[in-house]
Amino acid sequence: MPKKTVQSFSVEWLQILDENGNCDEALRPSLSNDEIKKLYEWMLLARIFDEKAFKLQREGRLGTYASILGQEAAQVGSALALRPDDWMFPAFREPGASIVRGLPMCMVLQYWAGDERGSLIPEELNDFPITIPVGTQIPIAVGAAWAAKLKGDKIAVMAYMGDGATSKGDFHEGLNFAGVFAVPVVFVCQNNQWAISVPLKRQTAAKTLAQKAIAYGFSGIQVDGNDPFAVYKATHEALDQARDGQGPTLIECVTYRLGDHTTADDASRYRSRDEVEQWRKKDPIERLKKYMEKEGLWNKSYDQGVCSEAKEKVEQAVHEQENFPPPDPRDIFRFTFHELTAELKEQSENFFNANGKRNIRD
Secondary structure, eight states: OOOOOOOOOOOEEEOSBOTTSOBOTTTSOOOOHHHHHHHHHHHHHHHHHHHHHHHHHHTTSSOSOOOOTTOHHHHHHHHTTSOTTSEEEOOSSOHHHHHHHTOOHHHHHHHHTTOGGGGOOOTTOOBOOOOOSTTTHHHHHHHHHHHHHHHTOOOOEEEEEEGGGGGSHHHHHHHHHHHHHTOSEEEEEEEOSEETTEEGGGTOOSSOSGGGGGGGTSEEEEEETTOHHHHHHHHHHHHHHHHTTOOOEEEEEEOOOOSOSSTTOOGGGTSOHHHHHHHHTTOHHHHHHHHHHHTTOOOHHHHHHHHHHHHHHHHHHHHHHHTSOOOOTTHHHHTSSSSOOHHHHHHHHHHBOTTSOBOOOO
16 A cells, blocks of 8 residues: 655744734834824724614615624725735625725715615726625636736735635635736635624634635635734735735635624524624724723824714715715616617617606606
8 A cells, every 4th residue: 555645734823913902012013103093093984984884774775784893904904905006806895995995985885875886996996896796706806916917017916705705616716726827816815704694614624714725836824803913914925925926825814793794684593692792802993902002002082083083084975975966877778788789779769868868658
C-alpha cells in the first residue's frame, strides 16, 4: 500500500481590539486619532441609518429591508481600506460600506422602497449596485479584477458576501477562477452565523470559511468581524497585496446578525434569545467607544454631537428620497433591450401618447 501524504494547514485568526476595549497596540493599524474618530463616526452613522430604515419599513414607507445591526465594523472597517479607484461589489447587506464609499443614503433608501433608480450608481463611484441573488456578484467581481489585470490597472476589486453565499456555486467558481488567474480581488465574507434560518454548522463541515481559499491556491484569514481595527488591518493588507500582483485573499469576518434576516423574517423561531444576548455583548461600536474613552478620544459631549449630526444626515436622506420626482412610466419599456423590439414598441405607442402621457381608453 502506498503511503498517504497528509498536508497540514493553518488559518490565521486576527483580533486587535477585544469586547472590553483592550487593544494590542503592537498590532493596531497605523491610524491617526482623527482616523479612529472617523471610523467610529462612520459606524455610528451606519447604525443610525439602519435604525431609521427599519422604522420606515414598519411604517410602510419602505419595502422589505435587510438590517446590518451588529455588522457595522465588518462593513465600515473594510470599506475604509479601499481607494477611490478600487471597485466594490456589494451583496445586499452592505449599506454601511456603500455609505462609506460615497453612495448617497437617499439612493439606498430608494432601492429598498422599490425604486430602481436607487441602483443608478453615480458615474464617479466605482461601485456596483445592490445584488439580491445570493452569490451572483462574486464571478462578476472576479471578471472585473481579471480585466484590471489584463489592462495593467494597479487597482483592487473587493466583493462582499454572507456566509450563505459560500454554499453557492458562484462562490466556488469565482474563487477557482481568481486563484488560477491570480487576479487582484479581495473577498470579504461577513459570517454572521445564519443564512436566513440555516446555521453555519449546517452549511459546512469546515472549521472555518477562510480555509476554503486554500483549496483554490490563495490565502484566507479569519478576523474578529466586530473588531474594526482587525477588519481594517486585514483588508488594507489584502488590498495592497492584490494591487501588487500577489493575487486574491479571502477574509472571513466572524460577526453576528443581531436582527432578523430581513423585515420579512422572525429569527426568534430558530435561534435563542441567550445566543443573541451573548453576541450583543460583543457590539462593535461599544468596544471602539470603550477604547476611545480610555485614549481620551471620546466623551459624552462628542458623542452627542456625532449622533445629532448623523441623525440630521439620515433625516435629510429620507426627505430627499420621499420627495424625489416619481419615475417616468415609459421606463417600463426602456431598459429591457438596447433597442425596443417591434412588439414592445407597438405596446409602448398604444399605452402612451406622443407627450408620454398614458392613453385613456374606455
